[in-house]
Amino acid sequence: MPTAVCRFFLFLILLLPLASHAGDAADFAAASPAKQAKLLESWAAAPDAARLPLLEALQQGRVAADSDKTPFIENAGRYQAVEGAAEPVGSPRKLRLNNRLRGLIASAMASHQLLADDPAVRLAAARHLQKSAKPAQLGLLDARVASEENQQVRDALSLALANLQLVDSNPAVRLAAVRLLGETGDPLARTRLETLLDPAVENDAGVRTAAETSLAQVKRKLLIGELLGQAFSGLSLGSILLLAALGLAITFGLLGVINMAHGEMLMLGAYSTYMVQIAFQKLAPDYLALYPLAALPVAFFVTAGVGMALERTVIRHLYGRPLETLLATWGISLILIQLVRVLFGAQNVEVANPYWLSGGIQVLPNLVLPYNRIVIIGFALFVVVLTWLLLNKTRLGLNVRAVTQNRNMAACCGVPTGRVDMLAFGLGSGIAGLGGVALSQIGNVGPDLGQSYIIDSFLVVVLGGVGQLAGSVLAAFGLGIANKILEPQIGAVLGKILILALIILFIQKRPQGLFALKGRVID
Amino acid sequence: MSLPISITVAQKAGPKLTATALGVVLTVLVALPLLHLLPADSAMYVSAYTLTLIGKILCYCIVALALDLVWGYAGLLSLGHGLFFALGGYAMGMYLIRQSAGDGLPAFMSFLAWTELPWYWYGTSSFLWAMCLVVLAPGLLALVFGFFAFRSRIKGVYFSIMTQALTFAGMLLFFRNETGFGGNNGFTGFTRILGFDITAAGTRAVLFLATVALLVGSLYLGFKLARSKFGRVLTALRDAENRLMFCGYDPRGYKLFIWVLSAVLCGLAGALYVPQVGIINPSEMSPTNSIEAAVWVALGGRGSLIGPLLGAGLVNGMKSWFTVAFPEYWLFALGFLFIVVTLFLPKGVIGLLRRKSS
Numbered sequence: 039m040p041t042a043v044c045r046f047f048l049f050l051i052l053l054l055p056l057a058s059h060a061g062d063a064a065d066f067a068a069a070s071p072a073k074q075a076k077l078l079e080s081w082a083a084a085p086d087a088a089r090l091p092l093l094e095a096l097q098q099g100r101v102a103a104d105s106d107k108t109p110f111i112e113n114a115g116r117y118q119a120v121e122g123a124a125e126p127v128g129s130p131r132k133l134r135l136n137n138r139l140r141g142l143i144a145s146a147m148a149s150h151q152l153l154a155d156d157p158a159v160r161l162a163a164a165r166h167l168q169k170s171a172k173p174a175q176l177g178l179l180d181a182r183v184a185s186e187e188n189q190q191v192r193d194a195l196s197l198a199l200a201n202l203q204l205v206d207s208n209p210a211v212r213l214a215a216v217r218l219l220g221e222t223g224d225p226l227a228r229t230r231l232e233t234l235l236d237p238a239v240e241n242d243a244g245v246r247t248a249a250e251t252s253l254a255q256v257k258r259k260l261l262i263g264e265l266l267g268q269a270f271s272g273l274s275l276g277s278i279l280l281l282a283a284l285g286l287a288i289t290f291g292l293l294g295v296i297n298m299a300h301g302e303m304l305m306l307g308a309y310s311t312y313m314v315q316i317a318f319q320k321l322a323p324d325y326l327a328l329y330p331l332a333a334l335p336v337a338f339f340v341t342a343g344v345g346m347a348l349e350r351t352v353i354r355h356l357y358g359r360p361l362e363t364l365l366a367t368w369g370i371s372l373i374l375i376q377l378v379r380v381l382f383g384a385q386n387v388e389v390a391n392p393y394w395l396s397g398g399i400q401v402l403p404n405l406v407l408p409y410n411r412i413v414i415i416g417f418a419l420f421v422v423v424l425t426w427l428l429l430n431k432t433r434l435g436l437n438v439r440a441v442t443q444n445r446n447m448a449a450c451c452g453v454p455t456g457r458v459d460m461l462a463f464g465l466g467s468g469i470a471g472l473g474g475v476a477l478s479q480i481g482n483v484g485p486d487l488g489q490s491y492i493i494d495s496f497l498v499v500v501l502g503g504v505g506q507l508a509g510s511v512l513a514a515f516g517l518g519i520a521n522k523i524l525e526p527q528i529g530a531v532l533g534k535i536l537i538l539a540l541i542i543l544f545i546q547k548r549p550q551g552l553f554a555l556k557g558r559v560i561d
Numbered sequence: 562m563s564l565p566i567s568i569t570v571a572q573k574a575g576p577k578l579t580a581t582a583l584g585v586v587l588t589v590l591v592a593l594p595l596l597h598l599l600p601a602d603s604a605m606y607v608s609a610y611t612l613t614l615i616g617k618i619l620c621y622c623i624v625a626l627a628l629d630l631v632w633g634y635a636g637l638l639s640l641g642h643g644l645f646f647a648l649g650g651y652a653m654g655m656y657l658i659r660q661s662a663g664d665g666l667p668a669f670m671s672f673l674a675w676t677e678l679p680w681y682w683y684g685t686s687s688f689l690w691a692m693c694l695v696v697l698a699p700g701l702l703a704l705v706f707g708f709f710a711f712r713s714r715i716k717g718v719y720f721s722i723m724t725q726a727l728t729f730a731g732m733l734l735f736f737r738n739e740t741g742f743g744g745n746n747g748f749t750g751f752t753r754i755l756g757f758d759i760t761a762a763g764t765r766a767v768l769f770l771a772t773v774a775l776l777v778g779s780l781y782l783g784f785k786l787a788r789s790k791f792g793r794v795l796t797a798l799r800d801a802e803n804r805l806m807f808c809g810y811d812p813r814g815y816k817l818f819i820w821v822l823s824a825v826l827c828g829l830a831g832a833l834y835v836p837q838v839g840i841i842n843p844s845e846m847s848p849t850n851s852i853e854a855a856v857w858v859a860l861g862g863r864g865s866l867i868g869p870l871l872g873a874g875l876v877n878g879m880k881s882w883f884t885v886a887f888p889e890y891w892l893f894a895l896g897f898l899f900i901v902v903t904l905f906l907p908k909g910v911i912g913l914l915r916r917k918s919s
Binding site: 296352355356359360361362363364365366368369370371372373375376377380493496497500529531532534535538541542543545 | 706721725852898
């Protein structure tokens with residue numbers, strides 16, 4: 039478009055609000071949906087700060103009209119006229135908006151927010167417009183790019199502008215726009231650039247080649263984002279597996295007890311979190327956001343208590359008979375699951391993320407890191423360090439290791455082996471409880487929660503090698519990342535099967551796992 | 562040590578008594594399907610429900626026997642026998658669903674908008690090939706898995722966990738619609754087998770008799786194996802593998818043979834189970850089912866051949882009664898059964914009987 043024509047249109051657009059400003063809200067309330075859409079489009083092209091409250095109210099669905107079609111904004115149950123101080127005639131009815139109108143309102147809102155004082159608001163608005171800008175907003179964007187002071191916002195705006203300029207009639211403008219789009223890693227830019235490769239759409243060969251190089255650039259950036267995303271979800275899955283398997287590494291690795299009820303300890307931890315959440319809602323709603331922290335000790339002591347009770351009543355009698363232990367603990371797990379089903383119902387219960395665990399950081403256009411997963415990765419490492427300290431720097435840990443290495447000799451030296459067994463089992467169960475708190479923040483909490491983790495946790499322990507924390511850590515993260523890398527290539531299920539096959543093959547090479555205890559023990 | 566349990570039971574209780582008991586049970590089992598053929602208003606009539614239920618339990622008895630061969634004799638606790646059972650069932654199901662679909666594709670494939678059968682469905686409309694699959698699918702899987710597992714001397718709980726993971730993976734695989742086995746719903750709605758109506762009284766009776774025949778056959782095979790030198794090597798392998806190796810035996814072949822045999826028996830049981838019950842779906846492969854089979858064997862008494870049959874009958878009878886009378890409490894009862902059996906009945910019901918009679 040020649041600049042003169044462009045300016046002329048800009049002028050017209052600037053005139054538009056003057057002409058229609060007599061009563062935007064009144065116009066909108068009286069118009070048919072089709073006209074409302076037109077109105078919104080024209081508002082989006084020519085923002086006016088005075089219209090902001092109306093748009094905000096529209097977005098929140100608070101605009102109503104009385105029988106005279108006079109618009110009102112509802113505020114805490116009271117109706118206030120948008121223009122003037124009219125009182126509603128009859129009871130006002132909320133304006134009905136369809137999805138198309140809602141989209142247009144959001145887009146109009148964004149172009150109004152370009153005028154905001156806060157750069158962060160402007161940036162968000164510019165990002166929104168990158169996706170939703172219409173050709174009518176070209177002039178507005180052009181003007182804002184020229185007058186914007188904040189570098190970041192200007193970059194975002196010029197991208198939004200470039201998106202529109204791709205269909206400009208001037209090849210030079212198109213070329214510049216294509217080059218600019220190559221700088222982004224936005225998935226939308228890829229589809230836009232791909233359409234330009236078609237000679238039927240783009241007749242200028244120069245622009246087409248530029249589009250090709252830009253497309254390659256965008257694809258590379260997207261690929262980086264994707265790989266980082268996979269690595270992150272692998273780490274996240276690894277940390278979850280680690281939390282689930284760490285307790286097992288203690289009970290299985292150190293005590294030689296196959297605890298099939300371990301998954302149910304996770305489940306009990308998650309349900310403890312649910313109970314703590316309810317207690318906070320009832321007793322201290324002001325501190326509700328802190329409930330996951332309070333749930334940690336509660337879950338630890340609940341599951342540790344259950345674990346110790348089980349050890350004293352059942353498992354103690356089965357030491358040295360691992361296969362029987364396996365069956366008995368499976369029975370325990372059935373009872374625990376059914377108990378929870380009877381007490382809390384078979385449905386999942388709702389455990390909500392507090393505000394500081396919801397949302398995430400946008401690192402790249404196609405990569406968002408959720409806070410809850412970041413926190414859980416940190417938490418898993420924290421629990422590992424704590425466990426390591428407990429096993430290697432305390433008297434209890436010394437006793438546990440002594441009993442592991444040689445039960446009889448430890449007993450001769452005065453280690454109360456029975457008590458150590460009980461405490462170690464309690465510790466393993468308690469760590470599972472902590473894992474349950476973490477799991478409650480990222481997944482469903484239901485009676486079957488533990489069942490889905492038990493097999494994976496055993497694989498982690500088997501792969502990592504018995505009795506070694508370092509092995510479990512490495513195995514958990516290795517399995518997590520391998521799972522997430524295989525998942526997009528061959529699907530989640532086939533990925534799992536392949537990993538199982540790999541573990542079987544790996545055990546061929548190293549039957550003792552990644553890290554083996556050195557010794558000459560033979561059965 | 563445990564090998565002679567069944568023999569000693571027979572000796573202690575008197576061979577006559579045992580033989581009479583077995584004979585009575587066998588007569589009842591043969592008579593049941595015949596009574597089903599009577600008119601429905603007859604006093605001796607056995608309903609289709611009862612016949613199906615007992616037929617189902619007999620299939621489970623075969624699974625228990627197969628599991629006992631590997632666990633009770635060779636000391637390998639498999640938590641994945643449900644997979645072999647289901648594979649046999651699916652092989653049979655493929656044939657049955659082809660029968661009921663006629664010349665067209667099975668209904669679930671039409672829903673997926675598939676236009677032709679996947680390659681592994683080739684030939685499944687032939688009963689003979691389906692029977693081959695019933696043996697081959699579980700047999701080959703067991704052979705490959707067992708070859709690798711026994712080569713690296715995976716045993717004890719590691720072996721159990723690996724087999725459990727295997728059946729879990731199988732369940733996930735069969736849950737997928739794209740795998741081509743009906744996904745979540747599996748196969749159901751069978752109408753004909755070998756041209757006969759599958760719900761007809763005669764067909765039911767024949768299927769029931771076939772199950773009884775398979776059970777008796779595998780029991781006979783088990784007795785023969787247990788008394789042979791092969792059985793004694795297996796028992797030695799369970800009790801002291803290292804000593805056996807020092808005596809010059811290579812345990813791998815023995816383990817592999819009994820493991821594959823057990824898997825094939827399970828597959829056959831599954832193949833008889835499906836036409837009687839009328840449905841097969843991936844939940845048969847869930848780890849829960851396989852571990853439940855372990856408790857049948859443990860309750861009955863592993864290392865004996867009659868024990869597992871007794872255990873499977875007891876647990877499944879209880880299950881049918883509980884799930885009707887108090888459905889809420891069945892899992893509690895099953896859980897307590899697991900604990901009580903492992904804590905107080907290490908030799909199972911058979912061990913209890915033996916102690917009583919001595």
